[in-house]
Amino acid sequence: MVEKNGGLARILRLPKIRHMGIVVENIEKAVKYYSDTFQMGPWFKSRVPAGENYLRGEKRINTEYETASTFSGKMEYQLIEVKGGDRDICLDHIEKRGEGVHHVGGYVNNIETRISAYKELGVGVLQTGVVHSGRKVGSVVxxxxxLDTAAIGGVVFELIQIDVFGMxxxxxxxxxxxxxxxxxxxxMKL
Structure with missing residues (x-):
């Protein structure tokens, strides 16, 4: 069993929440709503390329998403529309709960270490993935x-690690x- 002391306590501590993922059925409609109602923007849209995605660490899945992101201070609001692919946790959320907040997340620089430590404590992992983008210029991974944390409090936590040119x-x-x-x-132009 993992002891929560010293360096391990720092690994287990959740990072600052800087990301909120909201699943929607129609990204254009959702962007218009949030822009008109709450003056949020500018919005940046992308098609998330198929990557190396795994459901519960076992089954490789293909996912197709379109996302739109905006920022308020250091907080990223990301709208996610499932466009196709295999069943995943975003599609499950839409079918079981409808549109709404799906997860909150924070940025880390040691995702594999954190996943291992959480697993040792009995915290499951719902879905993982690696997405390569920015192919035109540069490399973004x-x-x-x-994390399977929704049983208590109803919130899924996401760990996110972004590397640009290895940084x-x-x-x-x-x-x-x-x-x-x-x-x-x-x-996006509104």
Missing amino acids: TKYAY NISSSRFWFELGSLMGSVEK
Whole structure:
């Protein structure tokens, strides 16, 4: 069993919440609603390419998403529309609960170490993946893990690790603006 002391306590501590994932049935409609009602924007849209995704660490799945992200301070609001592919936790959420907040997340630089430590404590992993993007210029690798934490409190926590040119970063409007200039994301016109 894992002892929660010293360096391990730092590994187990959840990172600052800087990301909220909201599953929607229609991204265009949701962006319009959040823009008109809450003056949120600008929005950056991307098609999430198929990556190495695993359901419960075992079954490899193909997923197809379209996302739209905006920022308020350091908080990223990400709308997620399932476009196809295999059954995954976002599609399950839409079918069982409808649209709404799916997860909250934080950025880390040691995702594999954290996943191992949480597993030793009995915290399951719902879905993991590696997404490669930014193929036009540069290389962006995003690793994610949805932790099985919804049983108490109803919240799924996501660990996110983003590496650009081998450098670990947190998501920010700056990176999305740069991505829109490089052609890896689209800055939406409303």
